[in-house]
Amino acid sequence: MNPTLKKSALLLVAVSVATTASACGSSDKPADKPSESSSSVSTISFWDPYPQYDDSSDWGMYVKGCAPEGATINRTSAPNTDLINNLTTAVREDNAPDVVFLDNPAVPEAAASGLLVSLDEVGIETSGADENLAGPGTVDGKTYGVPIGANTLGLYYNETILKAAGVDPAGITDWDSLNKALESTTSAGHKGITFAGVPGEEGTFQFLPWFWGAGADLKQLDSPEAVEAGQLVSDWIGKDYAPKSAITDNQSASWDLFLTGEYAFAENGSWFAKSATDEKFPIKMMPIPAKDGGAAPVPTGGEFGVVPLHKDNSEGHYAAAKSVIDCLLSTDKQVDTDNMLGYFTANSETRAKQIAAEPVYKTWADAINNAQGRTTDLGTGYLQTSAALSKAEQAALNAAGDAGQVKAAFTTAAEESQG
Amino acid sequence: MNTTMGRDPRAVTSSAPRQRTDSAQKKKEEATGATPPRRRHRRQWVGLAFVAPLVTYLVLFYAFPLVENVSMSLHRFTRATYVTGEAPFVGAEIYREVLTAPQFLPTVWQTAFFVVASLVLQYAIGLALAVFFHRNFPLSVVLRGLFLVPWLVPIIVSATTWQWMMDADVGILNRILGVFGVDPVWWLGAENALWAVTIANIWLGIPFNLVILYSGLQNISADLYEAAALDGAGAWRLFWSITFPLLRPVSAITLLLGFVYTLKVVDIIWIMTTGTGRSQTLATWAYGMAFGKGTSAVIQYSQASVVGTILLVIALFMGVVYLVVQRSERVA
Numbered sequence: 001m002n003p004t005l006k007k008s009a010l011l012l013v014a015v016s017v018a019t020t021a022s023a024c025g026s027s028d029k030p031a032d033k034p035s036e037s038s039s040s041v042s043t044i045s046f047w048d049p050y051p052q053y054d055d056s057s058d059w060g061m062y063v064k065g066c067a068p069e070g071a072t073i074n075r076t077s078a079p080n081t082d083l084i085n086n087l088t089t090a091v092r093e094d095n096a097p098d099v100v101f102l103d104n105p106a107v108p109e110a111a112a113s114g115l116l117v118s119l120d121e122v123g124i125e126t127s128g129a130d131e132n133l134a135g136p137g138t139v140d141g142k143t144y145g146v147p148i149g150a151n152t153l154g155l156y157y158n159e160t161i162l163k164a165a166g167v168d169p170a171g172i173t174d175w176d177s178l179n180k181a182l183e184s185t186t187s188a189g190h191k192g193i194t195f196a197g198v199p200g201e202e203g204t205f206q207f208l209p210w211f212w213g214a215g216a217d218l219k220q221l222d223s224p225e226a227v228e229a230g231q232l233v234s235d236w237i238g239k240d241y242a243p244k245s246a247i248t249d250n251q252s253a254s255w256d257l258f259l260t261g262e263y264a265f266a267e268n269g270s271w272f273a274k275s276a277t278d279e280k281f282p283i284k285m286m287p288i289p290a291k292d293g294g295a296a297p298v299p300t301g302g303e304f305g306v307v308p309l310h311k312d313n314s315e316g317h318y319a320a321a322k323s324v325i326d327c328l329l330s331t332d333k334q335v336d337t338d339n340m341l342g343y344f345t346a347n348s349e350t351r352a353k354q355i356a357a358e359p360v361y362k363t364w365a366d367a368i369n370n371a372q373g374r375t376t377d378l379g380t381g382y383l384q385t386s387a388a389l390s391k392a393e394q395a396a397l398n399a400a401g402d403a404g405q406v407k408a409a410f411t412t413a414a415e416e417s418q419g
Numbered sequence: 420m421n422t423t424m425g426r427d428p429r430a431v432t433s434s435a436p437r438q439r440t441d442s443a444q445k446k447k448e449e450a451t452g453a454t455p456p457r458r459r460h461r462r463q464w465v466g467l468a469f470v471a472p473l474v475t476y477l478v479l480f481y482a483f484p485l486v487e488n489v490s491m492s493l494h495r496f497t498r499a500t501y502v503t504g505e506a507p508f509v510g511a512e513i514y515r516e517v518l519t520a521p522q523f524l525p526t527v528w529q530t531a532f533f534v535v536a537s538l539v540l541q542y543a544i545g546l547a548l549a550v551f552f553h554r555n556f557p558l559s560v561v562l563r564g565l566f567l568v569p570w571l572v573p574i575i576v577s578a579t580t581w582q583w584m585m586d587a588d589v590g591i592l593n594r595i596l597g598v599f600g601v602d603p604v605w606w607l608g609a610e611n612a613l614w615a616v617t618i619a620n621i622w623l624g625i626p627f628n629l630v631i632l633y634s635g636l637q638n639i640s641a642d643l644y645e646a647a648a649l650d651g652a653g654a655w656r657l658f659w660s661i662t663f664p665l666l667r668p669v670s671a672i673t674l675l676l677g678f679v680y681t682l683k684v685v686d687i688i689w690i691m692t693t694g695t696g697r698s699q700t701l702a703t704w705a706y707g708m709a710f711g712k713g714t715s716a717v718i719q720y721s722q723a724s725v726v727g728t729i730l731l732v733i734a735l736f737m738g739v740v741y742l743v744v745q746r747s748e749r750v751a
Contacts, residue, residue: 081710081711081712085710085711085718091501091502092501092502106716109498109716110498112499113498113499113501113502114499114503115498115501198693199693199695199714200712200716201716240588243586243587243588244586244587244588244605244608245587245588245607247607247608247695248582248607248691248692248693248695384715386715386716387714387715387716387717390714391714394609394695395609398608398609
């Protein structure tokens, strides 16, 4: 080693030792330092997971209209999967937004990690939402979020194809009759069903109606019922009823496939119900059938209005949050908000009025009343279970009907959900 | 025989400039020797002052994040850590967890396959194309330009296009295979996913290899080819005895850079398969865990930084290998 090299090497070592020391020192600085000063916030920061609406959209204008006197609302959008990560770093830097619309399965995790303040502290009234829809907002007896409304899943069908294949939609009441319908439509030269099997929460959300519809429980992923649900979707791939791209399709991609007009069925969300009426072919919807008949329990989708933790000027921020949430989500305002987003309101009375005013929603009424919160049973443990279930579904779809592989996938999932 | 023939001309071309720098160095040393010690001392401080901005930059943007990464892998970070600041020191516990995880070894092998297959094929195809374009012919500039397209197209576009082309039901790749009577392949299914993303990545890396190797070819003196041709060497002989050995330094840097790029590839894999099935590599695994993306929304910062540290060590090791190879080249 020549002298210059040695010198610079020494310098680097010295420097890295210094940074290590400072890195260790910085990690244990005190986290909260309540501030005395309280002043009203003039720029209210608002986050939502609807990047499809820009600032000039109806939704953007509507949100801005909720700014209290003398303040403006600054709206930022990011996809659901990014929102909680962005929120985590923002809370750390104490520049969190005042209000966030956070996806419901993320609420328990965010609350347990201390990112949110309970609504009691902020003084927001939470009554009025139905219990099954408000469920995910409550963690350890404290309420952290107001459901902004709800959406859920249904089984859309292309009426033209069903008619051409001689399938009566009213006859589809359980898995057997659904499979028979898929067989008749595919053998008549059409394609079968689209759904989203994309890895992650979105895929699990779409799998749950079959999982719960078989009678399976999130607490036991290797039950025979769970395997049956996996076998059902696995067979769809194996028999070419569903496109192989289902393993990576998200809900928009699988809806696009359905809109080609080639597919007979599509499992998808109520947020498409209104736009479905404007398509080139007649689209109808039926509740997703359970294995042995009747409507399968479907998971509730949708976001919660939550208030992130603030250290500096917390009173000012919480007051701003209260006024925005009251303006957007109080029981009487929620109908407007939800119509804007294509959601159902979280309160059964206002929802009844909403559904009465919009004929396409009629078939959805039962589904939403019977919908279950995903995190209600497991709380913060849900994310882990959902990940295991998503992996099992991926493996089941890849097995393309192979019963041994499907069973093995769910056995593994049961082990992983414990860990 | 090959090697001696390869080395001789290089020794001739490269030794002349080195002698010149050597003598320049000597002159400089004489000059510094002439300055009185006090001035030399001051000059050292001035020298340090000039280096300081660079060192500060390196510390802030290289050393600090790396040290933080390693520190994170030794503390148990959760989402709550961001609020409470509590991250208990657990020593090597997280390393043990990651190394014994059932997906660890398969992921290492998949990463090795992805990197090696990508490097070998990118290099071979890139070199073949570089040699091909080295002989100028009508339209060669335009064609060479077209080969750079993969580099210019945003990866989100090219990866999505690959995903469409590899669609099992309606993708064009399966249609072409169908013409030849081959059964459709489920490219992005768990079993074939690794090959699928490797193919796309090879396509993506060819332009890089082409450009660097082509510029390396420009530096080989045409006289050598002429002399060898006069001695009766054919095209193959010219390639193996002149082109290939003289490209060795360029090849080494191309392969090293390619290795580091390929090792950390996330985007193309993520867009095509989100790292499902066999297409999971160490880099996609770390990405998924760090941000709660992919199958699991649970964030595992510490586990991700363990994988990050492993990647770092591999890349460092390759850097050392490169330095050793380069030094032995120079000595030879």
